[in-house]
Amino acid sequence: MPEKIENLVRQALAAAQEAGALPPFELDDCGIERPADTDHGEWTSTCALRSAKLAHTAPRAIAQAIADHLPADPAIDRVEIAGPGFINFYLSVAAKNAVFAQVRAEGFDFARSNVGAGQLCQVEFVSANPVGPMHVGHGRWAALGDSLCRVMEHAGYRIEREFYINDHGSQMDVFGRSLSVRYLQLIALMRERGIDLAAAHAVLEEDRGNYADDEDGAHPELHPFQDAFNETLGGNAYGGGYIIDEAAHIVEVDGDRWESVPEEERVAAFRESGYRRMLEDIRTTCADANCTFDVWFSERTLYERDETGTNAVERAFEALREMGYLYEREGALWFRSTDLGDDKDRVLVKANGEYTYFASDVAYHWNKFQRVEHVIDIWGADHHGYIKRVECVCDALGYPGRFEVLLGQLVNLLRSGKPVRMSKRRGTMITFRELLDEVGADATRYTLIRRSSNQMIDFDIDAVKERSNDNPVYYVQYAHARICSILRRVAGVTADQAEALGMDEVARRAVGADADLALLTDSTELALARKLGELTELIASCARDRAPFRLTHYAEELAGLFHAFYHDCQVLPSEGRPLDAELSRARLAACDAVRIALALVLSLVGVSAPQQM
RNA sequence: GCGGCAUUAGCUCAGCUGGAUAGAGCGUUUGACUACGAAUCAAAAGGUCGUAGGUUCGAAUCCUACAUGCCGCACCA
Numbered sequence: 001m002p003e004k005i006e007n008l009v010r011q012a013l014a015a016a017q018e019a020g021a022l023p024p025f026e027l028d029d030c031g032i033e034r035p036a037d038t039d040h041g042e043w044t045s046t047c048a049l050r051s052a053k054l055a056h057t058a059p060r061a062i063a064q065a066i067a068d069h070l071p072a073d074p075a076i077d078r079v080e081i082a083g084p085g086f087i088n089f090y091l092s093v094a095a096k097n098a099v100f101a102q103v104r105a106e107g108f109d110f111a112r113s114n115v116g117a118g119q120l121c122q123v124e125f126v127s128a129n130p131v132g133p134m135h136v137g138h139g140r141w142a143a144l145g146d147s148l149c150r151v152m153e154h155a156g157y158r159i160e161r162e163f164y165i166n167d168h169g170s171q172m173d174v175f176g177r178s179l180s181v182r183y184l185q186l187i188a189l190m191r192e193r194g195i196d197l198a199a200a201h202a203v204l205e206e207d208r209g210n211y212a213d214d215e216d217g218a219h220p221e222l223h224p225f226q227d228a229f230n231e232t233l234g235g236n237a238y239g240g241g242y243i244i245d246e247a248a249h250i251v252e253v254d255g256d257r258w259e260s261v262p263e264e265e266r267v268a269a270f271r272e273s274g275y276r277r278m279l280e281d282i283r284t285t286c287a288d289a290n291c292t293f294d295v296w297f298s299e300r301t302l303y304e305r306d307e308t309g310t311n312a313v314e315r316a317f318e319a320l321r322e323m324g325y326l327y328e329r330e331g332a333l334w335f336r337s338t339d340l341g342d343d344k345d346r347v348l349v350k351a352n353g354e355y356t357y358f359a360s361d362v363a364y365h366w367n368k369f370q371r372v373e374h375v376i377d378i379w380g381a382d383h384h385g386y387i388k389r390v391e392c393v394c395d396a397l398g399y400p401g402r403f404e405v406l407l408g409q410l411v412n413l414l415r416s417g418k419p420v421r422m423s424k425r426r427g428t429m430i431t432f433r434e435l436l437d438e439v440g441a442d443a444t445r446y447t448l449i450r451r452s453s454n455q456m457i458d459f460d461i462d463a464v465k466e467r468s469n470d471n472p473v474y475y476v477q478y479a480h481a482r483i484c485s486i487l488r489r490v491a492g493v494t495a496d497q498a499e500a501l502g503m504d505e506v507a508r509r510a511v512g513a514d515a516d517l518a519l520l521t522d523s524t525e526l527a528l529a530r531k532l533g534e535l536t537e538l539i540a541s542c543a544r545d546r547a548p549f550r551l552t553h554y555a556e557e558l559a560g561l562f563h564a565f566y567h568d569c570q571v572l573p574s575e576g577r578p579l580d581a582e583l584s585r586a587r588l589a590a591c592d593a594v595r596i597a598l599a600l601v602l603s604l605v606g607v608s609a610p611q612q613m
Numbered sequence: 614g615c616g617g618c619a620u621u622a623g624c625u626c627a628g629c630u631g632g633a634u635a636g637a638g639c640g641u642u643u644g645a646c647u648a649c650g651a652a653u654c655a656a657a658a659g660g661u662c663g664u665a666g667g668u669u670c671g672a673a674u675c676c677u678a679c680a681u682g683c684c685g686c687a688c689c690a
Contacts, residue, residue: 029630031632033632035632035633036628036632036633036635036636037633037634040633044632044633046632049632049670049671052670053669053670058670059670082633083632083633084632084633084670084671085670086632086633129690166690169689169690170689170690171689171690330688331688332688333688334688343615343616343686344686346688347687347688348688349688350688351688352688354688356687356688356689356690357689357690360690380684381617381618381683381684381685382684382685383685384616384617384618384684384685384686385616385617385684385685385686386685387617388616407617407618409618409619409683409684410683410684450626451625451626452626452627454617454618454619455618455619455626456618456619456683456684458625467652471652472638474652475638475652475653477652478650478652478653479653481650481652482650482652482653485649485650486649486650489649490649537629538629541629541630542629544629544630545629547629549627550627550629553626553627553628553637556637556638557637560637560654563653563654564653564654564655566649566650566653566654567645567653567654567655568654570648570649571649572648572649573648573649574648574649575648576647576648577648577649579649612650613650613652
């Protein structure tokens with residue numbers, strides 16, 4: 001429709017200039033917009049305001065000249081000049097309501113667009129280290145990344161979802177060593193005290209709890225195991241309770257057979273088995289949050305040598321070296337990122353010969369651009385300072401403007417308004433898994449996606465758990481379920497039968513063919529049509545701006561308009577309240593279109609659309 | 614010190630490339646089912662858009678400075 005209006009405006013402008021009513025000037029943008037106020041019509045053009053200076057003519061005069069020369073069109077009821085020079089277009093009822101039929105015909109293909117123009121875009125997100133469970137921040141990136149991917153796909157991008165596994169750095173060894181120490185502690189406890197695994201596990205847990213409570217270290221006798229653990233690992237340890245759980249798992253499966261093998265061998269074995277289990281935990285947690293990936297990219301592969309005897313990191317360094325971006329100083333290898341606008345140069349290989357994390361990222365991002373046209377990385381806001389150097393690498397390697405970072409601000413967990421203390425020492429971290437289990441995947445995801453990504457989230461666990469209308473996710477789902485219930489009733493099927501048939505078939509039976517949409521003239525009905533008509537542009541803009549959170553606001557508005565409509569307009573005849581059969585069918589068609597749009601938006605958000613609640 | 618994000622109603626936040634009288638939810642107050650799902654709807658009250666300048670037909674939106682809060686500024690990952 002906006003294209004059509006634009007076309008008409010251009011024709012009218014040309015005709016007005018031809019007739020001498022307006023001086024000749026070029027108009028680059030007709031400014032076709034939706035007025036905020038419904039009294040101002042369905043569409044408006046601000047072209048008269050924009051071109052006043054170019055035309056040396058008052059905006060209202062320009063608007064009048066254009067309106068006078070507009071070609072007649074059956075879809076347009078009337079045109080009015082308003083305010084400083086807006087040209088407002090009022091559509092016919094038939095044109096306004098056509099969207100109901102369109103939604104029903106297109107189903108989940110409704111509101112597709114091609115703003116992505118088929119561009120192959122990789123979105124990398126979550127990428128939690130495989131040495132522990134996902135935290136709530138990771139959950140936010142999961143919701144944000146997955147929803148963004150869905151929206152961009154609907155808007156014509158080709159999307160690849162990628163998870164980067166940091167399985168190479170020294171944290172992997174720390175992880176293995178932490179497991180090893182806990183394992184030996186468990187074995188020793190069982191043997192020396194003659195207790196079983198569960199009891200030994202409990203001893204270590206209590207010891208760890210005592211350590212957490214003893215913040216000033218006044219009672220070392222209460223936590224000898226935690227102190228020994230910290231001492232053995234030189235302060236470089238993973239102290240979380242899950243490490244004890246994992247060590248206990250090894251004891252359970254393998255008994256004490258690792259006690260006698262050389263330490264390095266044991267650490268390596270635990271590191272690898274623990275890594276696989278942690279990664280599996282992350283994978284299933286993401287899946288339970290309705291979030292999946294196409295590619296799980298292992299950092300280690302960047303260090304595997306190919307037939308030429310080199311690896312991806314070395315090849316990336318070589319490419320940078322040839323372009324003169326590398327140099328050595330004080331025994332380290334540096335990337336001259338200041339040439340590309342960074343504050344300081346960055347180390348790739350440390351003086352002790354180890355690679356930095358950044359070294360991997362150089363090779364990794366080079367690798368990405370060999371696979372896709374555009375890259376979006378979703379990072380936590382605390383990684384803000386890292387953007388510039390990666391951007392410099394992408395520029396240096398010849399891919400300027402094709403690398404993009406979406407920063408997500410952090411999540412504050414609350415319980416009934418009071419902040420939940422997140423302390424590593426105290427071990428009071430709430431994991432994303434625990435959050436999902438406690439409040440449910442739908443409410444969790446909806447709440448995490450509802451805010452703009454650069455807005456901090458206060459996630460009140462008790463409020464989000466509440467199954468009430470305080471909670472927008474249930475408000476939206478309720479509207480969907482309510483419509484499904486109406487359609488089932490008319491089609492004469494039970495909820496179970498509807499599940500089996502699918503709601504599209506139920507709706508077909510309920511509405512029948514060719515409902516007369518021109519009968520829908522109530523203000524609440526027209527408001528629904530107008531809202532449905534906004535969805536295509538909304539999804540396009542969410543994709544363009546990488547802002548899927550706007551979908552939730554739309555869903556709430558649409559659900560609200562539906563509830564208002566349902567309150568004002570009788571849909572089904574009932575005892576003592578007869579209703580024209582054709583009007584009933586038309587209203588059912590409108591309900592069905594809303595049902596489809598709600599389900600579509602919820603699916604883009606990654607939340608279910610239940611048929612009953 | 615440098616950089617990023619934030620600052621809009623009592624609270625939590627929308628406000629898309631500058632557009633017409635700045636919106637929603639919650640909370641408060643008051644109403645609406647012998648009709649289809651009341652997990653619903655309707656109405657009222659509530660704002661010098663952090664401050665001060667600037668840009669123009671027009672600014673919550675763009676520019677500059679300042680203030681306040683959060684987060685970063687490693688040869689850690």
